[in-house]
Amino acid sequence: MRNRNAAFRPARLALVAGVFGAALLTGCVVAPVPGAVYNDPYGYPTQTTVYAPVAPPTPYYEVQPALPYPGAIWISGYWNWSGNRHQWVPGRYERPRHGYRWQPHRWDRSPRGGWQLQGGGWMR
Template sequence: MRRPGLALALTASALLSACVVVPAHRGGYHGGGYAAEPGIVVDAPPPPAYAEVQPVMPYPGAVWIGGYWGWNGGRHQWVPGYYDRPRSGYRYEPNRWENRGGRWHLRLGGWMRL
């Protein structure tokens, strides 16, 4: 007796085993320094800075977190900025790309303890 469902599940499992899911970064807390994003090291430099239009502040004291060039689908892709609530005792460090020996590493920022 054949089990096409089992064969399909095993094939899908083998094909998907190399996939990496990276959640969208929306500024978490970090004790200090930049958080390294594992696996985002590329040969292509990021495009020039994007002139992002900052919308009107949605509430008093809101902090604008600027967008950055992320990496998705084998290319740089703009991740838009957003407003966030300030955090007492923290400052925001932006995401950035670092060139190390000709390879580009994405360093995610976040709320850093003062």
């Protein structure tokens, strides 16, 4: 009888080790790095006006990555105003919207002084 139980010990040990290993590996999950967050996920212009007391820096030169899918268009990055300073919003690829064209962001002098952010959305 001891010989029969002794024969099952390696199998039990392997089973326990496999279950324990699988339980450990469930904690090995690689979460994707979050991308840039945009206020309007669909990119349609809103009536919100952004004012800044100082002119934005010159735009960064961005290297466009390879096309992620056929027909994608590159939306250039721009300087946004947030938290009393300019913050760079990186460029990205988007699917074209049927019947719309992309209007890039731009900074214009404000009639009330300072600078005003214009555009940045799909226009008919």
